[in-house]
Amino acid sequence: LILAGFVVLFLMYYKSLPSHRCPPPLAQPKQWGKRVEFHSTAKRTATTQKKNKPVMLLWMWPGNKRFDLQACDTLFGIDSCHLTDNRSLYSSAHGVLIFHRGINDDLSNLPTSVRPRFQRWIWLNTDSPSNTRRIEGIQGLFNLTLSYRKDADIQVRWPVSFKKKTDEDFVLPTKERLLCWIVDSNVLLTESRESYNYYRELVKHITVDVFFSAEFSKSEDYFLTISSCKFYLSFENSIHRDYITKAFNGPLAAGTVPIVLGPPRLNYEDFVPGTSFIHVNDFSGPAKLPDSNPSCPPGGQQPPYMGPAH
Ligand SMILES: *[C@@H]1O[C@H](CO)[C@@H](O)[C@H](O)[C@H]1NC(C)=O
Ligand SMILES: *[C@@H]1O[C@H](CO)[C@@H](O)[C@H](O)[C@H]1NC(C)=O
Secondary structure (H helix, E strand, O other): OHHHHHHHHHHHHHHHOOOOOOOOOOOOHHHHHOOOOOOOOOOOOHHHHHHHOOEEEEOOOHHHOOOOOOHHHHHHOOOOOEEEOOHHHHHHEEEEEEEHHHOOOOOOOOOOOOOOOOOEEEEEOOOOHHHOOOOOOOOOOOOEEEEOOOOOOEEOOOOOOOOOOOOOOOOOOOOOEEEEEEEOOOOOOOOOOHHHHHHHHHOOOOOOEEEEHHHOOOHHHHHHHHHOEEEEEEEOOOOOOOOOOHHHHHHHHHOOEEEEEOOOHHHHOOOOOHHHOEEHHHOOOOOOOOOOOOOOOOOOOOOOOOOOOO
């Protein structure tokens, strides 16, 4: 009986504790990758909504690009937190989003007031490690990471979703070109990155239609061009785990088969079916890619045969 009494007392005490240990949830990361329906009818008034929601403070605008803060709700159906850029809400903010590239070298533009006990700083970075500069003194400042990586606390990627069935009225875009590549600038002959080295070897064996991204003022033209090609060189500018960008998603969305150079094939297969792309490592080298049948990729069918160079 005494033991039972202690247990009851303990439980009563425990229940009465304010729950410091569980601050309200931050933005729900899982929702980012999903298609969320837009419900316009169930809107409550903004003021009552804000009251109970955790405040997410965007300390700086990523790349100084502003967007409508309501877009979380209107475009993605996420309305479980109050996203704001109003720094006077700092002391009540549960999360403070800090964009890595925007941090000054001397850390002078980071919050200076005392950090409330419940507050978490979120390290927001969209660049690959090769393109991320080292900033002394930020180690240990952050509580959560937000990036494209699968192992980030909050993962944000360009989502790819798959349909189980092909649309009945799907028409394959007309293919005028065999193999294309869109590059940032005219560094084809001088750049020493792996992707350019590979390209320079590849063009000795097959024609590649190269376009410069500056030529495309509208994203529509960009996608039309990609979809006019059978294959596209989806070469990443640096090679890192999970770093699979729009250079890959773009062609997939446009109905063009990506030929990827980036992390290993298995890493791509974490995100898309293994039969939806060709990996340069499926071949022994750039000379072999145009006119040989690669061995079957793991778990997949024979990938499409590219045909000889014309
Ligand atoms: C920022 O928040 C403070 C405190 O709630 C408020 O007084 C102020 O008007 C807000 N500023 C803007 C620009 O919304
Ligand atoms: C966040 O990290 C800082 C610095 O490491 C730490 O002092 C603080 O207790 C952490 N806050 C939370 C809510 O975990």
